[in-house]
Amino acid sequence: MYKRSIIFLMMWLPALFAGAQKNFLTGFPKGYTPEEVGRLIAYRMVYSKHALHAGKWIGYPETFFWTGALHYAQLTNDKMLQGFLEKRFEPLFTTEKELLPIKNHVDLNMFGSLPLTLWQLTKDQRYLNLGLPYAQTQWQVPADAKPEEKAWADQGYSWQTRLWIDDMYMITIVQTQAYKATGNAIYINRAAKEMALYLDELQRPNGLFYHAPDVPFYWGRGNGWMAAGVTELLRYLPATNPHYARIMKGYRAMMASLKNYQQPGGMWNQLIDEPDCWAETSGSAMFAYAFITGVKKGWLDAATYGPAARKAWMALVGYVNAQGAVSEVCVGTNKKNDKQYYYDRPRATGDYHGQAPYLWCVRALLEQ
Template sequence: MRPLIYTSFSFDRKKYPVTTKSRQKSLVSFLLAIFLSASLFAQETGPGRVPNYPVPYEFPTTDNIKGVLKRVRAYYEETSPQTIVNSKTGERITNFTSYNPAALPSDGFSSEWSYTHGVVLSAFDYISKVTGDESYAALNTRFYNYVVDNLPYFEKGATVKPGEKKGNWGRILHFEALDDCGSIGAAMIKTYLSNRNNKYLPIINRVDEHVSKNQFRLADGTLARNRPQYQSVWADDMYMSVPFLANMGALTGDRKYFDDAARQVLQMGDRLYVPEKELFDHGWNLTSADYDPRFYWGRANGWCLMAMAELLSVMPKDHQSRDKILHLYRSMVRSLANLQDGTGLWHNLLDKSDTYLETSCTAMFTYAIAKGINEGWISHVYGPVALTGWNAINTKVLPNGAVDGTCEGTTFAHDNTYYYHRGKSTEATHGYGPVLYAGAEMIRLLQNERFEILKAKPDAVNSTYHFLLKSEWPKK
């Protein structure tokens, strides 16, 4: 290490008269010498040759991932007993011979009829398929049986009115929006295909009636809302509708559902997808149309990518819209890889690095990228993006299984200030399902025999991860 350089000046005032100007030059020279010495000192005592990663740059194991999934599941199970209670006294209702107007489903996430719970239940179904652990799928059967066994009690005892809610079952008696039924309806179809409980079918058919016939649409058939502006299209609604339509196609074999699902992706994309950014604007409305202000909110883009993954998984391989949907998927992944933060997380507003790093969109992107690689929809070179995304997610799952750092529910807004200052917490349930999905897909990726994964060496000056497609290389 070089010492600081101290410079002294000595002058013979008779031989070398010192003027004001020369004093100024001497002072400037002195200060410059100190500055240069300090700069050299700072360079030599800065970051070392071995990178100091803010999130461990390590290779996850399937056992570690399964451990995370079990923690999240345990936290979820503890949130509600899934009973019917007297909302005034808090006591459990066990006698259903006469209707009690104070009766409501018990509080807690695991008893909600909600779109965020729908993502969790779809993820549980998927984890069981990936790991063979049927205890996850059993939670789906438990919840949906809880609903269908108790719903007749509310149906016969209540006057069904538009907008009426039944505690955390919301508008289950009268669907008014895609949020009320689409996501959790998709998970119900998946559960029905596993247990064939025919009691589920009346609700599934009622969800279909709302999504396919009753929900407001634009003149071209695009699903929309009349809020907050007249004739508004939300990126969120791609997930609130497309997975249900896709799974209705899988359930019935009727191609019309795949056609409608594909139409929603492409026509929402016509209004929301911005080719220069390769991202989706959060919303569009008829009033501002082509000049609508654009906000690239993380979770909205996550909803879109997850919806496309769901559709691509079940739609016919020869469907006429498949290539267009794949283009949207691939281009989004390309953009997202570039926007990923050095921690492995993504920002709440994707293109604004001074917004906070957010968990739910990170989990959505990690899942969708890993899924795309596993299915062959995108190149395997994106493997490290998914891997570092999972490592970042791992830091957001607390010891008790709660998922931290998730942005609160967010409306379609028109100013940066609103998006910049959205709250985040473990109580924002939008992150739980995506984290479960991401874990399941990462297990698939690590076990995918089509790839050889070259691992980064710990404490190395220059070492990274490479996913190699075995079929591209000469046999050893």
Template sequence: MNTTRSILFFLTLLCAGTRLMAQEDVAGRVPFYPIPYEFPNVDSIKTVMDRVRVYYESTSPQKLVDATTGKEITDFSKPNKNATVSPGFSSEWTYTHGVVLSAFSYLSDVTGDKRFFADNTRFYGFVEKSLPYLRQNEAQFGRQPGVWSLLHIGALDDCGSIGAALIKTYLKDKNQDHLAVINIINEYISNKQFRLDDGTLARHRPQYKSVWVDDMYMSVPFLTNMGVLTGEKKFYDDAVKQVLQMADRLYVPQTELFDHGWNVNSGDYDPRFYWGRANGWALMSMAELLGVLPKDHPGRNKILHLYRSMIRSLANLQDGTGFWHNLLDRNDTYTETSCTAIFTYAIAKGINEGWISHVYGPVAITGWNATNSRVLANGAVDGTCEGTTFAHDNTYYYYRGKSVDATHGYGPVLYAGAEMIKLLQNPKFDIVKPKPNSINSTFHFRLKSEFPQEAK
């Protein structure tokens, strides 16, 4: 009897141990994802977008103030040498603010929430109301710090991106005051900015006759939207020329990426640095242009090839967390927010527009999940690389700072959210979602036309 009980006890322990080992074995086989590998929903994205908007708005009251006292200037009949623009992201006349304002306009269309576009009318109204007074001050006292570069445009950074957003704003609100500023910007980009002999927009910085891929975004969206505004083919032609001629110098077919910059001194043997955000600016520029470029334009297919090949390369370079690295081909550089958001937007946009295959959908979803993880509870966007010059050494790019105060991340995050909303609502697809706690489960985007539902 004792022997029988001992045997039964042993078998009970053996079964329990086997069950425990099996449980441990299954648990160990379920992947652990440092960024949630989950399906986002439209409402959660809208909530994040609104949080970013509220934070961004809160950074400045959009007033003219006395720099010495901080008090608001309300009497524009009296010149004031100390007059300046109240500090804060939402008061800046900068290309990064231009990206935000373009994204606000887009989000207003995508979500139907007019609070986004209200920021555009508020900001440009503030600018146009303040300009005569600031010009009067500058005429009397000379250039003063903290005043918009619009008064003395000297580079594409001063006008292209924020000018594109102004055209988009005019096309909606039809405020005639916008046209004078649009014309000033067009005169600079079309007739005053330095160009190479073949018409490629360039600068003498940091080297003589330098071409920056960043300048694709500082020019092409403005030229594209001038085409929309005026209906004149010359603007589309110039935009296409900038993309293709910059690509001739900067796009590297072997990597399917853009080198950050080129200069005449190094020519064909220019050192190559695949900085993340610069490649993002190229994609955003092409997306803007492809969205309105006539289908029969002779440069369209060449631009589509650049777009598609970049997406192919970027899908392979995406980090396992869903992020991309600050130097795209160096996975020991930090994962960076602004380029991740831009690539997420560009992939989702490409799918929605039919420029790239829907099989890239999971890349966009994991890119969004990564981007979303960098939006703080108060709506600030963290992990964005600071402003970066066209450099010639890895050390510089490796150790760029990153901060919530690097405003380059806000517009891309807003754009990514808007396009993800459109992607999740795209009626062309069924999206297979991964099962929680599954050993083997992933996302699949499937065309409904290829997988018709069975008749019931």
């Protein structure tokens, strides 16, 4: 009898223990639940102004904020919110058509991820027709392409390749959404090949990434773009893809390093490895999204990363005010080989760079 009891416990305890660890991502106190925080931030999108790239086109921070709000509406079955967000888009087919981004840069082509998301929610053909060209032109070399852009294309990569870590969300998100919308593997395969290139070229021995090869600093949101991009790709990339193992290895190496650099309060700093730098919200939310998703998908050890993910979320919520605006967000940042430049970047409240990643965390926490 005693032996059988021991065997029973040995068989069931691992499963029970794993389930208990996932409970780190549930049972949040009032004011900290993903439903409450998500609603506060998502509805802010409804009445927010456009954030234009170069003063001309819908910019990537607004695109991601918009998409995050749509995912929240879908997961909570908030038809009213989804209706508001669709209505906001409608002028882009008519009176605001000039705000549609041109298709010549990673920061602009990523806009296609928004109409492709709307297509999946509504099946309105206009969204698909608008969104797909943004994914397609990322691999169609223009006549006036520079020699280095043609060289990347000749190797099967996007002609928009520039080896900035930001690219690994911008390129990945539009290609992944095109794959989800059409089922055509060409899009996800492109994204995987591109990701493997960036991992091989840019990942440092400690698992993190310089902002660019000529900028040797571990900038928080820059690494956040990579963390979120590789996570988003792995959500949909078939395990049979030839780059899957390389990408998963790179993801896990990054997560292990991020775990080591998480501050005692749960956040990550503007320069990740500088203890005296300030805690920054957009990058921290991107890292939290990667942790939450990794635990839920079983890519990361739940006992190790579950508590870290919960601690990050609990810390992040403290930066959201009553109007749903996130504070301590590093403003838009170009690369610069000057460490002090990153220390001195202005901090904003309500900047869309910070609003969107919070909604990614909300989505990851709400998804089953």
